[in-house]
Amino acid sequence: MTLHIDLAEFALRFLSAFATSLVLGLDRELHERAAGMRTTILVGLAACFAMMSANLILPMGGKQADSYVQMDVMRLPLGILTGMGFIGAGAIMRRSDGFVLGVTTAATLWFVTVMGLCFGAGQYVLGGAAFVSGIVTLWLLKHVERHIQHDRDARLTLILSRDGPSEDDVRAVLTLKPFRIRRSFVRIEPATGRRELRFELRYAGPQGAGLPERIERLAKQPGIEQLDWEF
Structure with a gap:
């Protein structure tokens, strides 16, 4: 960070x-996250202006010979990073089903703050490296993440007629990889012979995948009157 900067340097930063x-911020805006493009821009500019303000008062830093007061200009950007914790925490939400949203958005805001501090200090190479790594993480790795097999929970409910497959036949399908039965429930109507089978499953699948092919084949078997799949 240079000691004296001119107007052109301010504009470039x-x-x-x-x-x-x-x-x-455009990535968060396109996915309608809590902190979108404008929020991300404001965070980055706030960090940049804080660092440029620190740069302006840098020549006045230090301790005078006849004074006990010492100025540490680096406390200004440090306060910006600390304050970002509150904004980031506000972007994180926990749903009633225990699923947590907004962690990536909060991390993006914190990351943009650091990147803004780099540009505000005139560290263009470091800020550019941060920008490129941010683009790779938010845009390119997103496509890689879609193909990663995540552990997912699902609930399967079957209504079977008297002539439908047995419970053992259904279990044989659901115990093969990638499925694993966590809990099960059986209800039988003696008068009609109809059965209701409920299974809580855990299986590995890509993010955003719909009904697994094996469950689709199971639904087409004769004797299955109804199939409900919750995930």
């Missing part, structure tokens, strides 16, 4: 922080 924050 501002535009660098603005453009990179806009691109990273």
